[in-house]
Amino acid sequence: MIVETEDELEALKDIGRICAKAVQTMADALEPGITTRELDGIGRKFLTDHGAQSAPEVTYQFPGATCISVNEEVAHGIPGDRVIGAGDLVNIDVSAEKNGFFSDTGSSFAVPPVSSKVKRLCRDGKRAMWTGINQVKPGASFGEIGNAIGAFAKKNRYSLIKNLASHGVGRSLHDEPSELSTWPDKSERRRIAEGQVFTIEPFLSLGGEWADEAEDQEWILYSVPRALTVQYEHTLVATRSGPLILTLGDGD
Known part of the structure; x- marks a missing residue:
């Protein structure tokens, strides 16, 4: 989607704030003993209470x-x-629609107590996302985002999941531009347009290279090889002043 009017931008800001706050509300309830269904119910109620739907x-x-x-x-x-349980690594990903506009955001949370390795993975997962976000400006190549994230991962001895990509969003959940690599991709030659709306969401891993479903399971993706992986994601608009983040939360 390309933002063309102030009304469109305000609608995108609204659903972006709702998604961000839903993640925060779910994270505040995250503690040993809660089930993922109960946590999901908290997110659903928040979306419904604010006029949005999953x-x-x-x-x-x-x-x-x-x-x-x-x-x-x-x-x-x-x-x-x-x-x-205590020590679990939990990713919460919320995408929602309101009045015909979509937004998408997510964060990984480590439930204390956790090892220093997992703490670093969470910290660096967020840093990897911001490394990509900082490349955003109209006219720049989308490839620069993946190159920067790839250099960050290599320097800090992480791997990246190479088949889970960022994407356009706005008038639909997966809008144009599609399949935006968050890893070095020599075939990526598209350029960022002013007003373009898309996500940046690298999957930083302690050894995973790909994501795949188990043979007996639908939907859920696991890393190949199996390794702890974090994802941090924001929806943004490319502006002449730089990236405008639509899904900022209190801790971002």
């Missing part, structure tokens, strides 16, 4: 209002009876 539900009939991925799960975790 984008993966309405777009793909996903079996939950939000995606909650725990430990070995990289993405698209289905809310259910799984009980969160």
Whole structure:
């Protein structure tokens, strides 16, 4: 989507704030003993209370209002009876629609007590995302985003999941431009347009290279090889003044 009017921008800001606050509200409730279904219910209520609806539900009939991925799960975790425990690594991904506009955001949270390695992974996952965001300006190549994130990962001895990409968003959950690499990709030659709306969401891992479904499971993605992985994601608009983040939370 390309933002063309102030009304469109205000609508995008509104749904962006709702998604960000939903993640925060769910994270505040994250503690040992809560199930992923209970956590999802908190997110669903927040969206409903603010006039929004779950984008993966309405777009793909996903079996939950939000995606909650725990430990070995990289993405698209289905809310259910799984009980969160101390030391778990939990990714909360919220995408929603309101008045015909979509936004998408997510963060990974480590439930204390956790190792210093996991703390660093969370810190550096967020840094990897911001490294990509800082490359955004009209006229720049989308490839510069993946190159910068790739250099950051290599310098700090992480891997990147190379088949889970960023994407356009705005009038639909997965809008143009599609499949935006958050890793070095020599084939990426597209340029960022002023007003373009898209996500940046690298998956930083302690060894994972790809994501795939298990043979007996639908939706849930696991890293190949299995390794702890974090994802941090913002929706933004490319402006002449730089990236305008639509999904900023209190801790970002």
